[in-house]
Each structure stands twice: as C-alpha cells, then as structure tokens.
Amino acid sequence: MPQLNDLSEILSYSPDIIVVGAGNAALCAAISAREKGAKVLICEAAPENEKGGNSHFTGGAFRFAYSGVDDILDIYPDISPEELKNIDFGSYSVDQYFDDMFELTQYRTDADLCETLIRNSHASAKWISERGVKLQPGLGRQAYKIDGKFKFWGGLALHIWGGGPELLKALYATAEKLEIAIAYETPVNQLLMQDQRVTGIKASHKQQSFDLNCKAVILACGSFESNPEMRARYLGPGWDLAKVRGTKYNMGAGLNMALAAGAMPYGNWSGCHSVAWDVNAPPYGDLSIGDQFQKHNYPYGVIVNLDGERYVDEGLNFHSHTYAKYGGEILKQPGMQAWQIFDAKSTSLLRSEYFIRRTTKAEANSLEELAEKLDGVNPRKFLQTIKAFNEACDTSAQFNPNVLDGKATHGLTIDKTNWACPIDTPPFHAYHVTTGVTFTFGGVKVTTKAQVENIFGGLIPGLFAAGEMVGGLFYHNYASGTGLMSGATFGRIAGSSAVEFMGANQ
Numbered sequence: 001m002p003q004l005n006d007l008s009e010i011l012s013y014s015p016d017i018i019v020v021g022a023g024n025a026a027l028c029a030a031i032s033a034r035e036k037g038a039k040v041l042i043c044e045a046a047p048e049n050e051k052g053g054n055s056h057f058t059g060g061a062f063r064f065a066y067s068g069v070d071d072i073l074d075i076y077p078d079i080s081p082e083e084l085k086n087i088d089f090g091s092y093s094v095d096q097y098f099d100d101m102f103e104l105t106q107y108r109t110d111a112d113l114c115e116t117l118i119r120n121s122h123a124s125a126k127w128i129s130e131r132g133v134k135l136q137p138g139l140g141r142q143a144y145k146i147d148g149k150f151k152f153w154g155g156l157a158l159h160i161w162g163g164g165p166e167l168l169k170a171l172y173a174t175a176e177k178l179e180i181a182i183a184y185e186t187p188v189n190q191l192l193m194q195d196q197r198v199t200g201i202k203a204s205h206k207q208q209s210f211d212l213n214c215k216a217v218i219l220a221c222g223s224f225e226s227n228p229e230m231r232a233r234y235l236g237p238g239w240d241l242a243k244v245r246g247t248k249y250n251m252g253a254g255l256n257m258a259l260a261a262g263a264m265p266y267g268n269w270s271g272c273h274s275v276a277w278d279v280n281a282p283p284y285g286d287l288s289i290g291d292q293f294q295k296h297n298y299p300y301g302v303i304v305n306l307d308g309e310r311y312v313d314e315g316l317n318f319h320s321h322t323y324a325k326y327g328g329e330i331l332k333q334p335g336m337q338a339w340q341i342f343d344a345k346s347t348s349l350l351r352s353e354y355f356i357r358r359t360t361k362a363e364a365n366s367l368e369e370l371a372e373k374l375d376g377v378n379p380r381k382f383l384q385t386i387k388a389f390n391e392a393c394d395t396s397a398q399f400n401p402n403v404l405d406g407k408a409t410h411g412l413t414i415d416k417t418n419w420a421c422p423i424d425t426p427p428f429h430a431y432h433v434t435t436g437v438t439f440t441f442g443g444v445k446v447t448t449k450a451q452v453e454n455i456f457g458g459l460i461p462g463l464f465a466a467g468e469m470v471g472g473l474f475y476h477n478y479a480s481g482t483g484l485m486s487g488a489t490f491g492r493i494a495g496s497s498a499v500e501f502m503g504a505n506q
C-alpha cells in the first residue's frame with residue numbers, strides 16, 4: 001500500500017476517511033471502506049517493523065457460528081477428504097455462541113452488540129477468507145484425537161493459519177492492492193470537531209505535529225492494556241505490575257480522545273482479559289515469541305501459589321472458558337505468581353508453548369525433588385496439597401479431554417470438577433507463571449453500525465469505532481477467539497457505515 005513517508009505527503013493526501021491504528025480491526029475497516037469507494041488513510045503510531053498491534057501477537061483463534069461441516073467448507077474449501085474423515089467438527093450454533101457469551105459475561109454482554117457479533121460471525125470469517133486470510137482446523141488446541149478421530153469441543157473449529165503474522169500479511173497485501181495509504185510513526189492524539197461533529201485529526205508524524213481534515217474517522221487503536229497508569233486506575237491496585245502480552249502502543253489514546261470528544265464510556269472498565277504467562281517474559285510482547293509465553297493447559301494438572309496451595313478449580317470448564325479470568329486470579333496470589341504442575345500422564349496433552357526454550361520450568365523424578373525446585377513455594381505445604389489432591393481424585397471415572405468428563409475430586413476446600421487425575425507418575429514437570437494482560441474490556445458505546453454514541457445517547461457524527469475500543473461486549477470473562485472476530489465484524493461494519501455517512505453528508 002502506498003506508504004506516506006513524510007509530512008508533506010500526508011498533508012497533501014486529502015483522505016475521505018482516516019482509520020486510526022493498523023491492527024486487525026483497522027485493516028478490516030480500511031478495506032471495507034475502500035471497497036465501497038472511499039479514499040482511506042491509515043495512521044499508525046508504531047514504526048513499520050512493529051506494525052499490527054495486538055493482532056500481530058495472536059495465535060489466530062477465530063470464533064464463528066456454524067451449523068455443520070458445509071459451513072466449514074464454505075470457509076475452508078481446501079480440506080482433503082482424508083482430513084474430513086478424521087475430524088468431527090460437530091456444530092457451533094448461533095444459540096450456543098449466545099449461551100457462551102451470556103454465561104461468560106454473567107449475562108451482561110450488550111444484547112444488540114453481541115447479536116451483531118454472533119449473527120455476522122460466519123459472514124466475517126468468509127469475508128476475511130475471501131481477502132486472502134487462510135484458515136485451518138485448530139487440531140490439538142481445540143480437539144484431541146480419541147479413537148482415531150479429532151472431535152471439536154468448544155466452537156473454535158478454524159484458526160487463522162499462521163496466527164497473527166499471517167493474518168496481517170494477508171490483510172496488508174489486500175490493503176496494498178486496494179491502494180490504501182498508511183503513515184507509520186503517526187500517533188493520533190485528538191479529534192478535530194466542528195459543531196459537535198468530527199472533522200479530522202490532530203496527530204504527529206515522526207514528532208512533527210499536524211492537523212488533517214477528513215469526512216469520517218474510524219478509531220481502531222486498541223484499549224489501554226499497555227498503559228500501567230490506566231491499568232492501575234481502572235483495573236485496580238497491582239495491575240500496573242502485570243506483564244503485557246502484546247503491543248506497547250495501546251496506551252488508551254483512542255479511548256481518551258473519544259471521551260474528550262464526548263463519547264459514552266461503556267462496558268467493564270474495571271475488567272480485562274489476562275492469562276497465565278511465563279514469569280520471566282519481558283514487560284511487553286516479543287514478536288519473536290508471539291503468544292508462546294501463555295500456559296493454558298492447567299485443566300490437566302493443578303495450580304499452586306507460593307504458599308503451596310491450590311486457589312482455583314483448574315477443571316471448572318474447558319480452558320477457553322476460564323483462561324481469560326484465571327490470569328487475574330494469579331495477581332491476587334502472594335508475589336503475583338503461581339506454578340502449574342503436571343505429571344507424565346498429561347505431557348502429550350500440553351500445547352507447543354510448554355516446550356519452547358524460553359519457558360521457566362522445573363522437572364523432577366519425585367514430588368519431593370520437585371518441591372525443592374519450585375522457586376518461592378513452601379515445599380512442605382506443596383507436598384501436603386498434592387497428597388490431599390491425589391487422595392481426593394475419583395479413580396473410577398474415565399478421563400476424556402474432549403468432554404467435561406466429570407472426573408472430579410471430592411472433599412477438598414476447592415474441588416477440581418473435571419479431568420482430576422492424581423499427580424503420581426514421574427517425571428513431574430512444573431511451569432512458573434504470572435499475570436499477562438491481553439486487553440482491557442472498557443470501551444466506548446457504539447451502535448450496531450459502529451457509530452460512536454455520545455454521553456447523552458445521541459451520535460457523534462463522523463466518528464466510528466471497532467476492535468478493542470468497542471465497549472459492552474466482554475464483562476468479567478471472554479470466549480477465546482472473539483477478539484479477532486469482534487475486530488473483523490465491527491471493523492467491516494465501521495468501514496461501510498463511514499462510507500454511508502459520507503454519502504449522506506456530501
């Protein structure tokens with residue numbers, strides 16, 4: 001795509017629509033607006049080599065509703081007959097998606113926005129695949145092979161092939177073909193307004209300030225997860241100390257400028273998505289590692305804090321229902337740390353990220369030896385906890401990782417509800433984790449057409465938002481794969497709504 005490399009090029013560009021940010025939501029918005037005929041400029045705060053925001057760090061989980069294998073073939077036509085024979089995709093109905101969103105958000109998700117997300121999800125997956133993004137079955141992540149066949153359990157049938165890097169490569173290539181202009185190192189810091197209507201942006205390019213007018217602005221520049229001051233202010237004490245899993249550029253600037261323009265704050269401003277993350281990961285994401293510092297397989301083991309005690313039900317549900325809230329539970333533990341403990345029986349169930357070189361890990365042939373290797377953990381308490389856990393496991397029930405198998409412990413202060421197998425088979429292995437924040441849930445209120453609403457319930461003419469900036473979808477928890485889907489769905493809606501707005505306001 002034409003890259004605008006100096007201020008004079010930017011100032012002479014005269015875009016119809018300015019898209020702020022260059023992650024998944026922004027690119028979908030820009031492509032959708034350009035395909036409808038608008039001249040689009042993307043302003044991105046990061047330099048080119050750090051482009052792509054949080055979207056770049058994703059593993060590519062992409063949640064959409066499908067009623068059967070035909071809906072999968074619609075998006076992934078290249079599947080071989082052999083593959084098809086060995087995979088049971090089942091279905092993931094619109095109703096199941098609603099149930100998951102309602103249950104996970106404790107019935108708080110905005111019904112209209114949630115409906116827009118879900119009912120458009122299959123079309124968004126198809127739309128994105130038609131724009132060069134390849135998808136593939138998420139085997140081993142969302143389905144295990146039992147009796148020779150993979151069976152999907154949680155609705156996440158297809159992942160984006162190659163994760164965030166390939167997603168972005170495809171979207172950037174499409175944007176380039178469409179001649180969408182982009183200016184890197186161009187953080188936007190304010191919206192220009194006239195008579196309560198957005199007329200452009202105030203920004204800087206390589207430290208030189210400028211104003212640029214346009215007919216509509218689409219904000220898709222992330223939430224405030226990268227900003228420790230805002231995390232402490234909105235999420236609460238301690239959150240300033242969490243590690244950030246992704247980009248360092250999502251400092252809340254988009255939300256701040258929207259609020260300053262009169263936008264309605266919306267959603268769970270004290271909530272965020274956070275996960276178990278390697279204790280020695282750097283403070284912000286490292287693109288050479290991507291999402292591999294995450295450790296999501298705790299349902300097949302136990303988690304202990306530094307006091308040597310379990311503090312959550314590891315088997316409450318599939319990890320995709322608990323991982324985004326259990327990150328925050330670590331923050332509440334002594335030293336904001338925990339250890340995930342496994343034995344040899346679960347090694348084959350662990351995802352690839354457990355085996356990367358940069359993993360903080362301990363291994364031993366006995367539990368006593370392991371206890372001495374768990375940095376910071378009270379060894380005596382740890383051994384008591386494992387002994388009590390092992391004795392409480394129901395050994396008669398059958399273990400099955402593809403279903404909620406009900407193989408529970410009984411009589412513990414915190415029982416493990418599913419997949420509770422004794423930790424008794426050497427070698428034992430353990431992973432040291434802390435809280436890694438993914439993104440924050442608070443955003444601005446938008447309509448189902450991605451128009452930003454003001455604090456009095458009206459619209460802010462000329463202002464649209466997508467991606468993490470949309471408030472009201474996620475509360476307390478999150479269904480994995482909905483972040484990218486929300487960005488794609490509200491991004492493409494924002495693009496077409498902005499063009500519609502332009503047309504109506506010529």
Ligand SMILES: Cc1cc2nc3c(=O)[nH]c(=O)nc-3n(C[C@H](O)[C@H](O)[C@H](O)COP(=O)(O)OP(=O)(O)OC[C@H]3O[C@@H](n4cnc5c(N)ncnc54)[C@H](O)[C@@H]3O)c2cc1C
Nearest residue numbers: 021023025045053054055060061188221246467468483484
């Ligand atoms: C490690 C990790 C793994 C994840 N895995 C998944 C997954 O598998 N599936 C899933 O659905 N979701 C996943 N997510 C969540 C997902 O990344 C986000 O929900 C989604 O990518 C957000 O897209 P976005 O376009 O809103 O924001 P981003 O992709 O973060 O893009 C925002 C862009 O705005 C730019 N920006 C910020 N401020 C300004 C400014 N003032 N001016 C100009 N530009 C600005 C940033 O530099 C950035 O490029 C993951 C997140 C992380 C961190």
